[in-house]
Amino acid sequence: MERLVRSCYKKKSGYVFAKKAEDIAREYGMTRIARLASNENPEPLSPAALEAAEAALKTVNRYPDERVNALMTALRATYGDYHFVTGVGMDGVIETLIRTLVDPGEKVTVATPTFSFYALAAMGQGAEVVMVPREADFSVDVKKLIREGKDAKITLLCSPNNPTGNATDPEIVREILEGIEGVLFLDNAYVEFSGIDYLPLMKKHENLILGRTFSKVHSLAGLRIGYAFTPRWLPPWYQRAGTPFTVNSVSAAAAAAALTDKGHAERYVAQVKRWRKQLAEEVKYPVLPSDANFVMVDVAPHKSDEMVEELARQGVVVRSCRSFAGLPDHYIRVSIGEDWENGQFIRVINSL
Template structure:
């Protein structure tokens, strides 16, 4: 019966996950592993978020609020009078926006190398995926991007970009918005670590969506909460196309409470800023400039998987960048973790 599987999935692999710390611990007989592969916040969720989540557990015999009012109210209290949509992680938001707007055969343009799920989600909707390579320094050339994406239904740009870490300047984003005919989905999963504020663009452009996540700065990766700032016209259609009850009651309550705990977020932002500098200064391999909570490192003449395996043998899990299409096979991505994890990484990689 495998003949029933769609041909697009037979031709391309799915999302490539980083090695699991638990698997490496078992393989090498270790009890403590530095987990620096998945861009997670190593700090547990805030006490306020934990308390809200525990209270919400008492209600899970009922379906959650389909309007996600608790979270919507918290988002407006935090950011002001914007329009929002929510989903199961940033992935869920991306998938639903593509489902809402893209007919089979229509074009989705993606600036690469970048997060692979954009192409997987577009492919799943039957879209024609067009990739626009970044420049040698991994910046996005607005003229090149607009020329390739002018007639695309959706153009996807990640800023700060995963896995390269660099952010796209606001004037470049604005030039893209003014040059394309369709929607720009600007993935801001790591924007809290950048110091860049793209929100003023929402007041000027009705073809912009800013995607965000609670997984990084707010320590809620395991609860899978994504949201986006959208133009006024989009939410009613998004709701019509969306899967019912995607945001569960526990995640909703925890996310709303986490938005109010600014001290929790600020601690990790400070940790990221400090360790990006230390990685740059102390690692013997070239560390690319980063506006995210990770850095990308050029480990040539080593190959990506080779370096990941050597680090794993020493108790450090990082991400190989080999699976990022368009990226040469000598880069690794390293998240900012706890002090002991970061220190172990620096110590080990400088011996390799």
């Protein structure tokens, strides 16, 4: 019966996951692993978020609020009078957005190398996916992206970009918005670490959607909750296309409470900025400038997988960038973790 599987999934692989720290530990007989592969916040969720999640657990015999009104209220209290949609992580927002806007055969453009799920989600909807390579320094090729995105339903751009770490200037984003006829989805999963504010663009451009997540700065990766700032016209259609009761009540309660604990987020942002600088200064391989909570390291003449395997043998789990389309096979991505994890990475990679 496998003949029934859609051809698009037979031709391309799915999302490539980083190797799990638990598997590394078992394989090499280790008890302590530096987990620097998945861009997670190493600090546990805030006490306010934990308390809210525990309270919400008592109500899980009932379906959650389909409008997640408490979270919407918290988002507006934090950011102002914007329009929002939510989903199961940033991935869920992207998937529902594509389902809302894109008919089979319509065009979606993606600036690459970048997060592979953009293309996977568009492919799953039957879209024509057009990859637009970035420049040699990984900045956006603005002219080419506008040219290819002119007649696209959605153009997907990540800033700061995963896995390269570099951000796109708001003025360049404005130029793209004015040059295309469809929607620009700007993935801001790592924007809190950049100091860049794209929100003013929302006031002037009704074709801009800003994606955000609670997985990084708010330590809620395991609860899978994302959201997006949208133009006024989008939410009713997004809700019509969305899966019922997508965001569970525990995740929504924890996310709403996490927004009130600004100190939790600020501590990790400070940690990230301090260690990005230290890694650039102390790692013997070239560390690319980053506006995210990770850095990309050029380990040439070694190959990506080769370096990842060698680091794993010595208790450090990082991400190979081999699976990122359009990226040469000599880069690794290293998350900013706890002090001991970052220090262990420096010691190990410099000893190789």
